[in-house]
Amino acid sequence: MRFYKKILPNGLRVISVPLKESLTSTVLVMVEAGGKYEEKKEGGISHFLEHMIFKGTEKRKKSMDISLDFDKLGAQSNAMTSYEWTGYFAKAHNRHLGKLMEILSDMYINPTFPEVEIEKEKGVIIQEIKRDEDLPSRNVLRIFMELLYGDQPAGRSILGEEKMIKGVTRENFLNYRKRNYVSSATTVIVAGDIDYKKIESQVGHYFGSLPNTKKDNKPKVADGQKFPKILVKRKKTAQSHFILGFRAYPNKHPNIPTLKVLDAILSSGMSSRLWQKMREELGICYYVKSFLADYSDHGIFAVASGVDSKRVKVAINAVLDEFKKLKIKDVSSEELEKAKESLISNFFMENEKSDELAFYFGEQEIMKQKIKTPEEVEKEIRKVTPTQIRKVAKEIFNNKSLNLAIIGDIKDEKTLLKLLKV
Structure with a gap:
């Protein structure tokens, strides 16, 4: 299987994966920002921000506008946050590839973080936290990570704690995004029946305005133990x-x-x-x-x-x-x-x-x-x-x-x- 990698002038990386005869294409935007990049006082903000990216841009004022644009293409879209990265993706028929890229780039580069949406989404995040608390087969992994890594980012929940979620502000999102959502920390991956040269040009067009400022470094994990x-x-x-x-x-x-x-x-x-x-x-x-x-x-x-x-x-x-x-x-x-x-x-x-x-x-x-x-x-x-x-x-x-x-x-x-x- 072949793939092609290119680094754009602003430092953004493009990975093209041609899949001959595939009827669908996927655009995935990944950024080096996750639980390990958070300060203790902002634990959970990576995941919360992932939710907020879907809540409106300068062009698409409301979350419904984003949802409608994806639904008109028959697209699947979602996002996820890990300890080391956050990813946003959309998948649809090949003929909609350019539009998928335009929507995702708009969400990624131009989020507005409406304060009314922040307040509503706090309730959603808190219920997500409580759901995991009620599912011991899921929550035990969080306990295991806490046991191994203690009071450092790798030992904390990606979802954060209810107290922090209740206190997060629009300014917190703007500061965190400015520190982490930069071009040198971003990779755009496109997989489907594609022309890799055309993909590299399209990614440059849609993501070329992403700033290449200094990126936060995640602290190295302290990983020592002497007994069970x-x-x-x-x-x-x-x-x-x-x-x-x-x-x-x-x-x-x-x-x-x-x-x-x-x-x-x-x-x-x-x-x-x-x-x-x-x-x-x-x-x-x-x-x-x-x-x-x-x-x-x-x-x-x-x-x-x-x-x-x-x-x-x-x-x-x-x-x-x-x-x-x-x-x-x-x-x-x-x-x-x-x-x-x-x-x-x-x-x-x-x-x-x-x-x-x-x-x-x-x-x-x-x-x-x-x-x-x-x-x-x-x-x-x-x-x-x-x-x-x-x-x-x-x-x-x-x-x-x-x-x-x-x-x-x-x-x-x-x-x-x-x-x-x-």
Whole structure:
């Protein structure tokens, strides 16, 4: 798969991904602005601003004007905020590509932040926060991040806290946007049946006025630990939801492909180790999933599940046993090949559409990685050996970086802490 990258005179980056015979095109605008770029007093502003970008521009005075312009094209549009970036995208039939780019550029460059809309949207954000509070299977990840990173941006909620949301002003948005939404921190990705030279010209036309002023730098994450840790949020729930995991690698680390295969061995498919142990043998959970999150300067590898509060110890011991097995014995060639095929197939299925590929290429660029095509990723995965998996397991699965976050009706926290040994 080919892609084309160009840096415009104002520093903005353009990634073009031609998809021959694709009937749809996606325009994605990504900016290096997210939870890690926030000061403590403005926690949650990246996500709040993402909402406000849809609330009106000089040309499109109201949010309804933006919505109507997208709907007239039959377009899908949305946005999302992470710790390290915010992205705005629109997708429609190829014939509407130019109009999609015009609408998104207007939203991105000319937002007005109407004060009446800010006040209304505060209620929306606060309800979003409360929704996550009521969903322990989602909220436990926030607790896990707090346990690992404490009172630094990586340890705080991307949504922010209700007190901060209530106090945010139009001036706060203007200041934050001025510091972060600059051309050198922006990447525009276009995927579809396109002419890359024409795309580069169009992006220059619509985004050329974006200023190239100095960009905020995000603070480096403090990522140290010397012994196992636990954080319990006691709550009357039908299940206890937990994440049990370790500090791992940042996104540029050469062991990432190996860790992805290890992840697939643990929980990709119904024949995977965790599924067989937790569901088929013990019958103690509905969901169990391992995952890795690799950020620019730190990483996580963990397992998430939800079980009856009376069986939390059994579940934790079962997961710990699977970690230990990977440290002491090489995986078989048969299991390794199964995991690789599962990982590769899922990877390609997740990157079939124009919007999926836009995010795939865009996230690599925005995270300052060398862009790898899907074919190059497959080659890396194919090369992983049993010896490499065991080596990575020994490196990652260690007591000094082991953490347990749990939400539920838990009374014996000290007993759980004593279990944390690999």
